[in-house]
Amino acid sequence: MTVKVPKDKTIDNTLAIFKDGYNFIPKRIQNHHLDVYETRVLGEKVALLSGIEGAKLFYDTSRMNRKDALPKRVLKTLFGEDAIQTMDGDAHTHRKLLFMSLMTPDALQELYEITTKNWAHFTKKWSSMKKVTLYDESRELLCRTACEWAGIPLAEKEVKKRTRDLSNMIDGFSAVGPKHIESRRARKRSEEWIEELILQVRKGNLEAEKGKAIYEMAMHKDLEGQPLDARMAAIEVLNVIRPLVAISKFIAFGAVALHEHPETQTRVALDDEYLFQFAQEVRRYFPFVPFLGARVDHDFTWQQYPFKKDQLVLIDIYGINHDPKIWENPDQFNPERFIDWDGGLFDLVPQGGGGYYKGHRCPGEWPTIEVLQASFRYMTKHLGYDVPKQDYSYSLKKMPALPKSGFIISNVHFKN
Numbered sequence: 001m002t003v004k005v006p007k008d009k010t011i012d013n014t015l016a017i018f019k020d021g022y023n024f025i026p027k028r029i030q031n032h033h034l035d036v037y038e039t040r041v042l043g044e045k046v047a048l049l050s051g052i053e054g055a056k057l058f059y060d061t062s063r064m065n066r067k068d069a070l071p072k073r074v075l076k077t078l079f080g081e082d083a084i085q086t087m088d089g090d091a092h093t094h095r096k097l098l099f100m101s102l103m104t105p106d107a108l109q110e111l112y113e114i115t116t117k118n119w120a121h122f123t124k125k126w127s128s129m130k131k132v133t134l135y136d137e138s139r140e141l142l143c144r145t146a147c148e149w150a151g152i153p154l155a156e157k158e159v160k161k162r163t164r165d166l167s168n169m170i171d172g173f174s175a176v177g178p179k180h181i182e183s184r185r186a187r188k189r190s191e192e193w194i195e196e197l198i199l200q201v202r203k204g205n206l207e208a209e210k211g212k213a214i215y216e217m218a219m220h221k222d223l224e225g226q227p228l229d230a231r232m233a234a235i236e237v238l239n240v241i242r243p244l245v246a247i248s249k250f251i252a253f254g255a256v257a258l259h260e261h262p263e264t265q266t267r268v269a270l271d272d273e274y275l276f277q278f279a280q281e282v283r284r285y286f287p288f289v290p291f292l293g294a295r296v297d298h299d300f301t302w303q304q305y306p307f308k309k310d311q312l313v314l315i316d317i318y319g320i321n322h323d324p325k326i327w328e329n330p331d332q333f334n335p336e337r338f339i340d341w342d343g344g345l346f347d348l349v350p351q352g353g354g355g356y357y358k359g360h361r362c363p364g365e366w367p368t369i370e371v372l373q374a375s376f377r378y379m380t381k382h383l384g385y386d387v388p389k390q391d392y393s394y395s396l397k398k399m400p401a402l403p404k405s406g407f408i409i410s411n412v413h414f415k416n
């Protein structure tokens, strides 16, 4: 039986991305029996994919690649040009190994400890403040954490500027006008900052510990045995510290969850398994990355849809995390759903899907979980605070999403 692949009837749907936000793909695809849907964005014919089968196809490197999959405006702000996100094949696998080599059990334990230490410092600071906007403050907390973990010296007077730049790189890629221009400037400043440090490490003027991102990126050799260009090494170091700062969004959302579900607090404070389940549910439930792009490697047909070489394909990240075919009551916040979860590679995809080593799945997934566990444990065990009246709602139309108030807390004190 031939099944007709559903498609948008309108000529172009670029504006619908901004109108529908995180629901751009789910709205189109979830009421159909197939995992593929055709639309047009910026004049291009685009295939939208969703569901576990859609994710499997998207992460099949024999059928999809990343060359020219990301718009220039994203590379010039969020990721940096020619970095790991744009690579394919053996060169990508080799670069990915470099990132994965940073994620040893000892390094992850150290990240947990640095994060906890910084929560204690910040709790002291916040206890003399009338009101604390958790999102803003946790960005600085994580900038300090990220730099220490990566082996990057950070002078006290630099902290605010570096925090702002790392955040602006994340927030400005989808913006237009001055916010976007500032995001490009933030990337340029940040690349220059880290490039100088890479050169210092190579000359032996800056002591760097083996295993730290700054050392490993400075010393890495590509497949031809050549060191990375210093700017490229800097871009890859930024690919470690920038996303660590971005975890502040999950911290702000996690604070919302703790507040709206007070029954979770004691278990997050005391039960290690529940803490992990809570962190996973924060990553699944709250909106962060809406979708990701790849290009078709060669012509093929899948679910009766004729994919054409070089065609743009978008995978429905938010929609898969909320797909009722995968998750029971997906729009309920319920950490216990992870008690029986089998760790599937294509169902929980807030940081991409598939394997870590051969595909583009985020190598920072374990560090993210570590930082979230350290933060939620600290917040429930040691951080006393009130939640004053505020609007912490968020809109699925605004990407990236965030609680409107940034989540304000007051009367901060040590609990024990």
Ligand code: HEM
Pocket: 084, 085, 086, 096, 099, 239, 240, 241, 243, 244, 246, 247, 248, 250, 288, 289, 292, 350, 351, 352, 353, 359, 360, 361, 362, 363, 364, 365, 367, 368
């Ligand atoms: C807020 C937490 C984070 C989120 C939501 C996130 C999300 C993502 C997503 C969606 C991807 C793309 C997957 C794909 O292209 O298929 C990705 C890739 C990547 N992430 Fe993360 N990430 C986070 C934290 C981190 C951290 C902490 C690090 C480093 C320590 C990191 C480093 C990277 C790198 C290097 C890539 C590129 C991987 C590749 O192309 O092979 N991320 N991340």
